[in-house]
């Protein structure tokens with residue numbers, strides 16, 4: 001799959017099912033299944049409910065499925081986890097790319113052809129200060145340099161794309177080409193108000209898409225809106241405008 005397979009603006013919206021039960025997840029799946037393109041299942045829901053949540057999405061929607069467990073372990077363990085994930089018919093899976101290429105190659109090589117392996121570059125919750133404090137060498141302490149370095153590791157290991165902030169997507173697309181998928185989390189529409197937000201390197205939907213993002217992850221601005229379906233529609237409209245402006 002390349003980003004040519006994306007057709008409509010709302011299909012670029014990834015909604016993370018960051019909820020604590022299958023009943024809550026069902027509520028959002030039914031509310032949003034026609035207004036977003038991808039449901040993302042992360043650590044909380046998968047640890048609580050297991051693979052049945054993936055089956056539920058597949059049975060009840062036409063949305064793509066993103067299993068976001070951000071694998072990070074020795075290559076053999078990642079390879080085996082990846083093979084186990086293949087049984088669930090998922091479209092996207094994530095692996096950290098802050099180590100060496102062996103772990104990423106293990107994930108890329110053991111994944112079914114139609115599952116996209118995405119490397120996590122630099123979490124959008126991290127600021128430059130956090131990066132410095134984590135002991136990263138000086139020339140990579142700028143989030144952009146670090147994201148580019150990790151995107152290169154992902155690219156040369158055979159990953160299909162990366163996850164990075166809306167500020168880093170443009171140079172990543174320029175260097176690695178349009179078919180290298182870029183997913184941007186840390187997206188905050190100008191109208192959203194998130195209390196105690198942990199995201200640091202944020203962008204609006206318009207900025208992220210205008211910079212070249214294939215997909216954006218939008219969680220709390222949709223989940224916590226008075227009307228989540230309307231919030232998702234507003235975001236799709238903003239994506240459509242950004243695409244029209246850039247075409």
Ligand code: C5P
Pocket residue numbers: 016018040042068122123124125163185186187199217218219220221
């Ligand atoms: O929009 P919001 O901040 O609520 O989105 C949170 C979601 O984005 C979580 O599911 C988190 O795992 C995901 N995320 C990500 N990569 C990042 C930052 C957040 O996938 N760098």
